[in-house]
Amino acid sequence: xxxxxxxHRHQFDSAAQQKxxxxxxxxxxxxxxxxxxxxxxxxxxxxxxxxxxxxxxASAELNATLGGINTAVLLCSSFTMALAVRASQxxxxxxxxxxxxxxxxxxxxxxGIKAYEYNEKFQHHLVPGYNxxxxxxxxxxxxxxxxxxxxxxxxxxxxxxxxxGILAVITFRAYRGRFSxxxxxxxxxxxxxxxxxxxxxxxLFPFLYLIGHH
Numbered sequence: 001x002x003x004x005x006x007x008h009r010h011q012f013d014s015a016a017q018q019k020x021x022x023x024x025x026x027x028x029x030x031x032x033x034x035x036x037x038x039x040x041x042x043x044x045x046x047x048x049x050x051x052x053x054x055x056x057x058a059s060a061e062l063n064a065t066l067g068g069i070n071t072a073v074l075l076c077s078s079f080t081m082a083l084a085v086r087a088s089q090x091x092x093x094x095x096x097x098x099x100x101x102x103x104x105x106x107x108x109x110x111x112g113i114k115a116y117e118y119n120e121k122f123q124h125h126l127v128p129g130y131n132x133x134x135x136x137x138x139x140x141x142x143x144x145x146x147x148x149x150x151x152x153x154x155x156x157x158x159x160x161x162x163x164x165g166i167l168a169v170i171t172f173r174a175y176r177g178r179f180s181x182x183x184x185x186x187x188x189x190x191x192x193x194x195x196x197x198x199x200x201x202x203x204l205f206p207f208l209y210l211i212g213h214h
Contacts, residue, residue, distance in 0.1 A: 022185050022186075022189055023185065023188070023189060023192075026189045026192050026193065027192070030192065030193070030196050033159075033196065037152075037155075037156075037200055037203075040148070040151060040152055040155070041152070041203065041204075041207065043148065044148045044152065044207060044208075045207075047144050047145075047148065048145075048207075048211070051138070051141040051144065051145075053138055054138030054140075054141030054142050054144070054145065055141075055142075055144075055145045055211060056211055057134075057136055057138050057142060058134070058138070058142035058145035058146060058149075059145065059208060059209065059210070059211040061124070061126055061134070062117075062149070062208065062209050063117055063120065064209045064210065066113055066116070066117055067117075067205050067208075067209040068205070068209075069113060070110050070113050070114065070201070070205075071201065071202070071205050073106050073109050073110045073113070074106070074110055074197075074198045074201050074202075075198070076106055077102075077103050077106035077107055077110070077194070077198065078194065078195055078198045080099045080100075080102040080103045080106065081099070081100075081103045081190075081191045081194045081195065082191065082195075083095075083099045084096050084099035084100045084103060084174075084187060084191070085184070085187050085188050085191045087099060088174065088179045088184035088187040088188070089181060089184050089188075090181060091179075091180050091181045093174055093175070093177045093179060096174045096179060096187065097171055097174045097175045100167055100170060100171040100174055100187075101171060103167055103194065104164055104167050104168060104171065107160055107163060107164045107167070107194075108164060110160060111157060111160055111161065111164075114153065114157050118150075121146070121150075126146055127146065127150070128143040128146050128147045128150070132146075149208055152204055152208065153204065153208070156197065156200055156201060156204060159197045159200070160197055163190075163193060163194050163197055166190050166193065167190060167194070170186055170187055170190050173186070174187065
């Protein structure tokens with residue numbers, strides 16, 4: 001299938017209309033995601049105000065250094081994703097492919113660090129449940145913190161995994177030369193999703209990691 005036919009499907013009056021429809025669809029999806037994560041963050045904020053001392057003590061058990069490294073990794077991935085979008089806009093398929101691969105590698109790096117953090121929590125018995133162990137008078141309330149920690153970061157990691165899968169498909173298509181200055185919306189729309197996932201982490205990092213690290 002040619003780039004021209006991809007840029008203008010038969011159900012659309014023009015390539016511009018197709019691009020606008022695709023972009024609008026992604027923004028509507030992202031709005032629903034904002035409401036989804038917003039509800040969880042609001043829940044976290046309510047419990048944080050109710051049990052501030054417990055949440056502070058529990059947050060101190062997190063590895064803020066690894067959280068900071070992951071923040072830097074995601075910021076770099078947003079940069080490479082933006083460069084991939086720009087390269088696709090000017091028709092440089094090889095450069096687009098390179099930057100997409102770099103974005104995927106950074107995303108996998110983030111997930112690897114997060115898996116290491118999760119392993120630490122299991123080893124230190126900080127996973128809510130029967131085997132939860134934490135010293136201090138706020139141990140019971142601290143389980144609420146870790147329940148929300150795993151819910152928020154776990155869902156974020158799931159979105160990252162989905163994003164890596166999407167970018168893998170887009171990378172393959174870029175390698176095959178499917179994008180051009182007339183048709184690059186899949187790269188651009190995937191970039192919107194990736195940037196959203198990165199922004200969510202920008203909120204999660206200070207909320208979860210920095211409350212106990214003054």
